[in-house]
Amino acid sequence: MDFKSYIRDIQDFPKEGVVFKDITPLLKNGEALNQTVKALLELLDDKNVDKVVGMESRGFFFAPLLASKLGAGFVPVRKPGKLPAKTLQQSYDLEYGKDMLEVHQDSIKKGDKILVHDDVLATGGTALATCELIKRLGGEIVQCNFLIELTFLNGAEKLKEYPIKSLIKY
Ligand SMILES: O=P(O)(O)OC[C@H]1O[C@H](OP(=O)(O)OP(=O)(O)O)[C@H](O)[C@@H]1O
Numbered sequence: 289m290d291f292k293s294y295i296r297d298i299q300d301f302p303k304e305g306v307v308f309k310d311i312t313p314l315l316k317n318g319e320a321l322n323q324t325v326k327a328l329l330e331l332l333d334d335k336n337v338d339k340v341v342g343m344e345s346r347g348f349f350f351a352p353l354l355a356s357k358l359g360a361g362f363v364p365v366r367k368p369g370k371l372p373a374k375t376l377q378q379s380y381d382l383e384y385g386k387d388m389l390e391v392h393q394d395s396i397k398k399g400d401k402i403l404v405h406d407d408v409l410a411t412g413g414t415a416l417a418t419c420e421l422i423k424r425l426g427g428e429i430v431q432c433n434f435l436i437e438l439t440f441l442n443g444a445e446k447l448k449e450y451p452i453k454s455l456i457k458y
């Protein structure tokens with residue numbers, strides 16, 4: 289499937305100078321959605337996974353779908369103040385700002401095999417902060433997989449200690 293044909297560029301969103309990759313055309317098409325889930329699972333090469341970690345908010349589109357197909361659990365990594373129980377926190381840089389991520393302290397057990405999923409790998413700040421949270425909880429990252437990698441922002445370099453795969457590269 290030509291996945292790129294379901295992704296549109298929005299100029300100057302959310303800030304001037306950013307070309308935003310909008311995946312809502314892909315999400316609203318049933319066949320494209322189904323093929324995307326299959327293709328993201330194929331990136332995994334049958335690796336065992338206990339939990340899929342997805343990052344708020346666009347990581348939540350696919351991470352629970354992947355978890356369900358894998359028979360794994362889903363763990364949300366969220367922006368500050370959204371998770372109700374005890375959390376670990378990690379700050380990170382964005383292509384267009386700075387923020388903090390949190391995960392519940394009891395969401396991952398030592399030795400859990402973790403698939404990290406997000407829709408976009410840009411500078412890698414979000415994914416690196418997520419991987420650090422998972423490591424602090426004792427999780428073992430088997431793969432970080434992304435729907436889209438913006439290669440010109442060098443996120444892969446920031447994540448070089450982790451196995452990463454992306455379905456679509458720009
Ligand atoms: O590699 P990075 O430079 O860290 O950028 C990638 C992150 O940016 C976007 O999320 P955003 O923070 O815009 O939030 P949203 O998912 O709530 O739209 C995207 O969904 C990734 O999580």
Ligand SMILES: Nc1ncnc2[nH]cnc12
Nearest residue numbers: 306307308309383408410
């Ligand atoms: N250019 C971009 N398009 C969509 N999501 C993003 N997250 C970070 N940079 C992005």
